[in-house]
Structure formats: structure tokens, C-alpha cells
Amino acid sequence: MTQQPTRTAVVTGGTSGIGLAVVRLLAAQRHRVFLGARDGDQVAATVEELRAEGLDVDGAALDVRSGERIGDFVRAAVDAHGTVDVLVNNAGRSGGGVTADLADELWDDVISTNLTSVFLVTREVLNAGGMRGKDRGRIINIASTAGKQGVVLGAPYSASKHGVVGFTKALGNELAPTGITVNAVCPGYVETPMAQRVRQGYAAAYDTTEAAILEKFRAKIPLGRYSTPEEVAGLVGYLASDTAASITAQALNVCGGLGNF
Numbered sequence: 415m416t417q418q419p420t421r422t423a424v425v426t427g428g429t430s431g432i433g434l435a436v437v438r439l440l441a442a443q444r445h446r447v448f449l450g451a452r453d454g455d456q457v458a459a460t461v462e463e464l465r466a467e468g469l470d471v472d473g474a475a476l477d478v479r480s481g482e483r484i485g486d487f488v489r490a491a492v493d494a495h496g497t498v499d500v501l502v503n504n505a506g507r508s509g510g511g512v513t514a515d516l517a518d519e520l521w522d523d524v525i526s527t528n529l530t531s532v533f534l535v536t537r538e539v540l541n542a543g544g545m546r547g548k549d550r551g552r553i554i555n556i557a558s559t560a561g562k563q564g565v566v567l568g569a570p571y572s573a574s575k576h577g578v579v580g581f582t583k584a585l586g587n588e589l590a591p592t593g594i595t596v597n598a599v600c601p602g603y604v605e606t607p608m609a610q611r612v613r614q615g616y617a618a619a620y621d622t623t624e625a626a627i628l629e630k631f632r633a634k635i636p637l638g639r640y641s642t643p644e645e646v647a648g649l650v651g652y653l654a655s656d657t658a659a660s661i662t663a664q665a666l667n668v669c670g671g672l673g674n675f
């Protein structure tokens with residue numbers, strides 16, 4: 415089997431859950447990976463841990479809500495590893511509640527973190543990151559099955575993820591002639607720290623226990639269990655490969671059958 419040449423990958427939100435599994439897999443697939451998240455100490459600890467596993471990883475603090483921080487981050491990635499071949503827009507947050515009671519600040523923060531960030535980081539990687547000048551590139555956006563169907567008490571989250579899917583389809587079509595593919599990966603329920611926070615939120619909203627919410631969610635998944643971060647990362651790794659060159663402008667689920675769309 416021929417090995418892939420070493421390429422540079424950038425992963426936002428790479429210190430936890432799905433992002434961390436993506437960093438590990440891409441690095442194992444011979445990518446030089448540059449990761450970012452808000453907590454700089456956690457970024458440093460993650461880089462140290464992965465380097466101890468023999469992986470070619472570096473990183474820097476990043477807040478995807480800030481254009482200035484994104485500029486610094488992409489420059490640092492290029493300085494460390496060279497121009498960017500693969501971008502994974504993974505950083506995100508949950509957020510919702512009774513829609514009539516939502517504060518402007520919550521709405522704005524969810525849209526900024528989950529949707530506007532995808533545009534800002536992608537534009538920066540295409541320009542300062544050098545992807546625009548290449549004849550092969552991969553942009554992979556971690557959306558959600560909530561980007562294809564409405565989630566009760568999750569209007570800002572659902573709206574942001576539908577936006578990511580729409581952005582992906584439009585940019586995928588736009589860049590198709592260039593050799594840069596743009597796809598969304600849509601996880602259903604994945605066991606991560608975010609999933610735990612989501613269960614806490616629903617338990618409070620419905621005045622029940624987290625265990626009862628877990629049971630209710632599991633019952634909705636035909637597979638009968640949450641997906642793992644590694645199962646989501648597996649599709650990201652495939653989309654980053656040469657074999658996936660003709661897959662673009664798609665939104666693909668990893669959800670144990672939760673969504674049939």
C-alpha cells in the first residue's frame with residue numbers, strides 16, 4: 415500500500431471529545447496537525463500528551479469568535495507546519511432553552527461560535543493558510559444531525575448547524591473545480607463532555623434526572639447507543655484521504671441511524 419504524503423491539518427476545538435479524536439486519527443494518518451482551543455494550558459497539555467504518543471502535533475490558543483485570534487492562530491499553524499492542506503472546523507458549543515425566553519447574548523454566542531466561526535476560519539485558511547493556491551484541499555465542518563432536523567429547546571443550536579450545512583454545500587459547489595472538497599460531518603449523539611452538559615441541561619429543563627434523559631435519548635437511536643468520538647473521527651479521516659476526492663458539498667451522518675436523511 416502506498417503511504418500518503420505528509421500534509422498539514424488544522425483542527426479547531428482539538429482538546430476534547432470529537433476534536434481530540436480527529437487530531438489523533440489525522441496525526442496517525444501522517445498529517446502534521448495544528449490544534450486550537452480557548453484554554454491555552456489545555457492546548458499545551460494535549461500537545462504534550464500526543465507528542466508522547468509519537469504524533470506530530472502542535473497547537474496554540476484560539477477563540478473562534480474572534481477574527482484577530484483566528485488570524486494569529488492560522489499564522490502560527492503555517493509557521494509551525496507549512497501551508498494548510500486539511501481544515502477541520504470542529505469547535506462548537508451547545509445552547510438553547512425555551513425560545514421565547516432566550517437572551518440575545520445566548521443566541522449571538524451560539525451563532526458566533528458554531529456558524530460565523532466556520533466562515534471566518536475557512537476564509538483565513540484559504541488566504542493566509544495558503545489553501546486557495548493549492549490544487550488539492552479538504553475542508554471538513556463538524557455540523558450535527560441538528561443541522562438537518564429541528565431539536566426541541568435547541569433553536570439557536572439547530573439554526574447554527576443548519577447554517578453550517580448550507581455554507582458547506584455552497585462552498586463545496588464553488589470550490590469543486592479547484593480540487594478542494596468541502597463536506598459536513600453530522601454526528602447524532604456522541605459521548606463527550608458536551609454530551610454530558612446537554613443531558614444536564616435537559617434534566618434541569620424537564621425536572622428529571624440525567625440518567626432518565628440518557629435513557630430517553632438512547633431509546634431514540636436505532637443502534638441503541640451513543641456514537642463514539644473515534645467513530646466520528648473515522649469519517650473525517652476518510653474525507654481527508656485521496657480516495658474521497660469526488661465527495662464534496664455533502665452532509666454525512668454518523669448517528670447510529672438517528673437520522674435517515
Ligand SMILES: NC(=O)c1ccc[n+]([C@@H]2O[C@H](COP(=O)([O-])OP(=O)(O)OC[C@H]3O[C@@H](n4cnc5c(N)ncnc54)[C@H](OP(=O)(O)O)[C@@H]3O)[C@@H](O)[C@H]2O)c1
Nearest residue numbers: 427429430431432451452453477478505506558604606608
Ligand atoms: N457530542 C455530541 O453529541 C455532538 C453531536 C453533534 C455535533 N457535535 C459537534 O461536534 C463538535 C465537537 O463537540 P464535542 O462534543 O466534542 O464538544 P466538547 O467535548 O465540549 O469539545 C469542544 C471543543 O471545542 C473547544 N471550543 C469551544 N468553544 C470554542 C471557541 N469559542 N473557540 C475555540 N475552541 C472552542 C473546546 O475547548 P475550550 O473550551 O478550551 O475552548 C473543546 O476543545 C461541536 O461542533 C459540536 O456541536 C457534537
